[in-house]
Amino acid sequence: MDEMQQRERFLTAEEAAKTLGVGRATLYAYVSRGLIRTDEAADDPRRRLYSAPDIEALKQRKTTLRRPGEIAAGTLAWGLPVLSSSITLIADGRFFYRGRNAVEWAETATLEETARLLWDCGAHDPFAEAGSAPPGWDDALLEQLAGLPLTERCQALLPLVAAGQAITWQRDSRHLWGGAVALMRALAGAAIAAQPDAQPIHRHLAAAWGLDAAGADIVRRALVLVADHELNASAFAVRVVASTGASLGACLNAGLGALSGPLHGGTMSIVEILFDEVDRVGDAAAVIESRLRRGERVPGFGHHPLYPDGDPRAAALLPLLPQDAARDVLAQMMTETTGKRPNVDFALVSLRRAFRLPPGSALALFAIGRTAGWIAHALEQRQDDKLIRPRARYTGPPASAE
Template sequence: MADQQTTQDTDKRRLSTREAAERLGVKPETVYAYVSRGQLTSHREPGGRGSTFDPKEVDALARRGGRREPSGSGGELTFRTGITLIDRDHCYFRGVDSAELAAHHGYEEVAEWLWTGELRRGIRFTAPQDALTAARRAVQALPAHSGQMDQLRAALIAAAAADPLRFDLSEDAVLDTARSLIPTLVDALPQQAPGPPATGPLASRLWSRLTPEPADAPSLRVLDAALVLLIDHDLASSTLAVRVAASARAHPYAIVSAGFGALDGALHGAASGLAHRLLLEVLDRGSAAAVVADHLRAGRRVPGLGHLLYPGEDPRARALFALLEDVPQAGPALRAAREVITTTARHTELHANVDLALAVLTVAAGMPAEAGETVFALARTTGWIAHALEEYAEPPLRMRPSGQYTGPRPPRPLP
């Protein structure tokens, strides 16, 4: 009887973050990631020092297969990569802090360095005329309601069709393709600002495709830094798709197409669009508390907060927020973002991620909600090419997991 009473008391007592992590077999930061994705509900008592969790909800998640951390010796597929390391709230590209790279170098310089190890100051990527003409025609043929990601996909397919040598997977050929493909994608997008097409660095050309608002130096600096910071993030789902395609020796255009496919969803590339709409609603209603309350009441996660790989603030967000301080027109959106962070912190321990910082830029510059996804996709194309180059050097078709069949046992009668 005493043992039964003890068990009942344990079931009623809420779990600490550490206890919840132990039941799930994950790290404490992973527990917060489950909260950010709406898979767990956390609660903080007034004056309490940390979040608590319902043991029944934790156990239910564990039964559903709450993901366990890899054991290090188990059969999970791992990739040797020299591109990105995420460690202790920092993101490093080839051992260099990505925030430092963004502070001192432009997107094209960092892309070239990431691919070749050579830093070429002032390098500019240019689109070959044949590919650009084909890409622009493909974009113009799309329905009027097509979004920018539709336009990028059409431009990508057209550029591939215009390149008869796309199946050359030698390193020099792949690098030449990468240097021409990225500007082709940017320059194929319809220009939003009146006047002649923008020239100069890729960030300047992209700005005129994202908003009709004139570009000032601080705003361009934020956009260029965002492109650098979003170049890669270890084996995100889109990067994994890219490596699978590269393992099958798909050409670089198909590699990027695989990345675009995995990027298409609210949980990956399109997440900044949700944060963009959140900030617009906060600005419209004049209060983050009401907007956050609506999300919590509906059981929805608050966009722009929390990240599986960072227990603290996303370092990419931290870098962009610092640069946004120098953009006068970003003031209202920046204050709205900070109010969202502080309001949500009363209920759960979540920090800003890069999607929220990117949303501040897109809202402040009068860009559409989809603009953040466009920036993400173009930036990440550089990382995808870097991963493809690594995978091309590995044995082909090495990723062939076995399915665990759960259907009816054969033989079965013919239907």
């Protein structure tokens, strides 16, 4: 497409936003949902242009009269943005932590530095404060809970962290950072059934898992890449609880509860089953064909609504892992057969298998890293000082006349 054709069929971001009467963030949300196609500008491949026909069609949809209840119902299911947030932006197949490209940030940053960024700590470093490491748990209790599933174990141990029990309502965020640090370190220990530790979390995990420096660095990157992902199910659950003024510990328990479901963090256990099946059969192509014939989905792959060209988190992690022929063939066959690329669940399970980490370590990495984002959402929602309270559209039997 030459420059003249682009001017006729595509608009700049400023023109598109003005035509729709929305801000840039909402425009990017429309793109991520597949409502507006984009293309590279002929004079600058880094600049995106926006389809004029798509914008006109969307404008017509916006002017169509709809009942408020229908709008709200659509919004909660991959619909329009429902909350304002300055934490993470997902646009044009990339994601940004407070304006910083997250993949580039993960090349050198630790999870602690990422938490400071997401919590908007500025130059202050709450991780360097004395007393920010939580006291350990009773060894007998830790041993007793070690057999519980990861999320339930964390939910049982976090309430014992005193710093996480303080109600957030009417408190300045700066007075909550110390407790947030204690909760992050406590959850890292709970997730691997170990005592909390004050050293950088990726080093704590590397020591527990017997990893060398190279393995520890990949763990560091993984933790940073999963630290936040905008308003997903667990982040929304955290914000609902935070809107009541509850403690940070209660907010994290809400996030953990949402994470435990098979449509969220539980997906990783299904990816593990896929890898086991490929190992048992010894033929990735046969496994994929068999699943497709049965009408089953292949977990760990898919067109994420926010990433039409593939999950950048997986793309950043997978090339760093040791060679694994079975993994590479599986990814290649899925791409060639279905056009679907690996997502972050596939990447985390691949990391676990590559370094022979204990079962459940993929979910542990996700939960530990995401704690930074959950806390960021809790702190931000607390500043809004409004209770999240949507209305239900009643579909039950008619009300009795009596």
